[in-house]
Amino acid sequence: MTTIRLKIPEIKQYLLDLQNRLCHLFEKEDGQARFNEDLWTHEEGGGGITRVMADGAVIEKAGVNFSHVTGGSLPSAATLKRPELADARFQALGVSVVVHPQNPYVPTTHANVRCVVVEKPDGTLHWWFGGGFDLTPYYGFAEDCEHWHRMAKDACEPFGNTVYSRYKKWCDDYFYLKHRHEPRGIGGLFFDDLNEWGLDRSFAFIQNVAEYFIKAYQPIMARRKNLKYGERERHFQCYRRGRYVEFNLLYDRGTLFGIQSGGRTESILMSLPPHVEWKYNWMPEAGSAEEKLYKEFLVRREWV
DSSP: OHHHHHHHHHHHHHHHHHHHHHHHHHHHHHOOOOOOOEEESSSSSSSEEEEEEEEEEEEEEEEEEEEEEEEOOOGGGTTSOOOOGGOOOEEEEEEHHHHESSSSSSSSSEEEEEEEEOOOTTTTTEEEEEEEEEEEOOOHHHHHHHHHHHHHHHHHHHOOTTTHHHHHHHHHHEEEETTTEEESSEEEEEEEETTTTTHHHHHHHHHHHHHHHHHHHHHHHHHHHTTOOOHHHHHHHHHHHHHHHHHHTTOHHHHHHHHHHHHHHHHHHGGSSSOOOTTOOOOOOSSSHHHHHIIISOOOOOOO
């Protein structure tokens, strides 16, 4: 287990490079806006780099955050399945990404990859990786959903024939609004507590997930960002963003972990969209493109 200490600098360097490449990608796709950067420190140790883009030509708001924090007690969001680690010291490092585009035909997306290392009072070390990516369309395009899940499957295939189906189901189960009885989007991949493959293979997997996230999202953004839209589409986008807010504040483990570990609030909540609408008891018109989203896309299905 001591090898994890030796691996942390390599993991950290990969994550910092990933943050740089993602920011460059989104700046290139937007063509106008640039990321603003904040460096911050954690009260117990470590810190992070928060980068946020706002009011671009294509991207209304995007955040690409790196953090490497330490703490004296693992937050409860991370110990539900590990009560024996409740009083252990920890360090967590990762990159999280959220993109809220201007154009309602471009989906919102979220991705993250992370590593957690825990040291018990007796000096025993535990580690695991987690992460994934998911897509939240406002207007559905089957070819986009098929491409998204094809990339997710390709990311998993070198690691086993059942990995994609397992982590796709986990994503479908996780990004589900129980109080609404509906999925947040069309899913993708979600995994946590990954250590059974060993350190090198687990680290290789999160790298593959990150690289295939880029391959999955960039073509969709490029294909949809110039489509014409009007007030109807914009209002529907803002209405559906309300579901995104509800999920992140009620269920998201990353949000809870950040808050409970004394993380930087502005960085944790950068995932929230800038403009949102809630409408009382609203229903889409029969036969409309908005109803099609609910009937054909916000359902569990096999895309590839």
